[in-house]
Amino acid sequence: QLQLQESGPGLVKPSETLSLNCTVSGGSISSSNYYWGWIRQPPGKGLEWIGSIYYNGGIYYNPSLKSRVTISVDTSKNQFSLKLSSVTAADTAVYYCARLGRGIAARPSWFDPWGQGTLVTVSS
Amino acid sequence: EIVMTQSPATLSVSPGERATLSCRASQSVSSNLAWYQQKPGQAPRLLIYGASTRATGIPARFSGSGSGTEFTLTISSLQSEDFAVYYCQQYNDWWTFGQGTKVEIK
Numbered sequence: 001q002l003q004l005q006e007s008g009p010g011l012v013k014p015s016e017t018l019s020l021n022c023t024v025s026g027g028s029i030s031s032s033n034y035y036w037g038w039i040r041q042p043p044g045k046g047l048e049w050i051g052s053i054y055y056n057g058g059i060y061y062n063p064s065l066k067s068r069v070t071i072s073v074d075t076s077k078n079q080f081s082l083k084l085s086s087v088t089a090a091d092t093a094v095y096y097c098a099r100l101g102r103g104i105a106a107r108p109s110w111f112d113p114w115g116q117g118t119l120v121t122v123s124s
Numbered sequence: 125e126i127v128m129t130q131s132p133a134t135l136s137v138s139p140g141e142r143a144t145l146s147c148r149a150s151q152s153v154s155s156n157l158a159w160y161q162q163k164p165g166q167a168p169r170l171l172i173y174g175a176s177t178r179a180t181g182i183p184a185r186f187s188g189s190g191s192g193t194e195f196t197l198t199i200s201s202l203q204s205e206d207f208a209v210y211y212c213q214q215y216n217d218w219w220t221f222g223q224g225t226k227v228e229i230k
Binding site for chain 2: 037103117
């Protein structure tokens with residue numbers, strides 16, 4: 001059964017860079033032709049897609065975050081990573097990683113399964 | 125960006141009753157729509173994709189319908205474990221979520 005687990009600091013100072021990893025178990029990140037993504041949820045609010053990556057480097061970023069986001073894949077560790085620079089209090093959220101299901105014509109589509117999420121607080 | 129609008133924001137329903145949740149897209153997303161359930165402190169769980177296909181392990185009381193800009197999630201007979209927040213998400217053009225509908229006990 002495929003499982004995803006987020007890891008990284010729970011507290012980041014304003015103007016610094018948020019860094020998270022998502023470790024995939026129960027399947028290979030590079031052998032299954034799926035996209036992998038990051039989604040966040042501010043406390044008490046809704047969900048926002050951050051970006052998605054394919055194991056060979058194909059990437060999509062949310063245009064509203066594109067200037068600050070970097071997503072990468074490390075196939076040797078079976079994980080993918082998120083970096084968000086110049087963070088502010090508005091970036092405080094639970095950050096989730098997920099696999100994207102393959103829809104029509106194998107396009108990356110819905111998110112399933114999800115990691116349990118990790119809360120990142122931006123504060124000095 | 126395609127904006128997804130869910131209604132109502134909160135739905136009060138008694139156990140055993142039917143719940144009908146709506147999701148509207150600002151432009152057509154064809155059938156490229158998913159629904160998720162989220163309980164407090166948990167990650168979202170995929171319920172429906174392709175507007176009407178239940179994900180693996182999802183009970184038959186959950187059903188989805190619609191295409192284009194108007195979509196509906198129906199829970200035919202609410203069970204205690206169904207009280208949660210529900211989100212729709214389009215994947216026709218990038219990926220965007222609705223703001224959620226909270227289904228609470230009446």
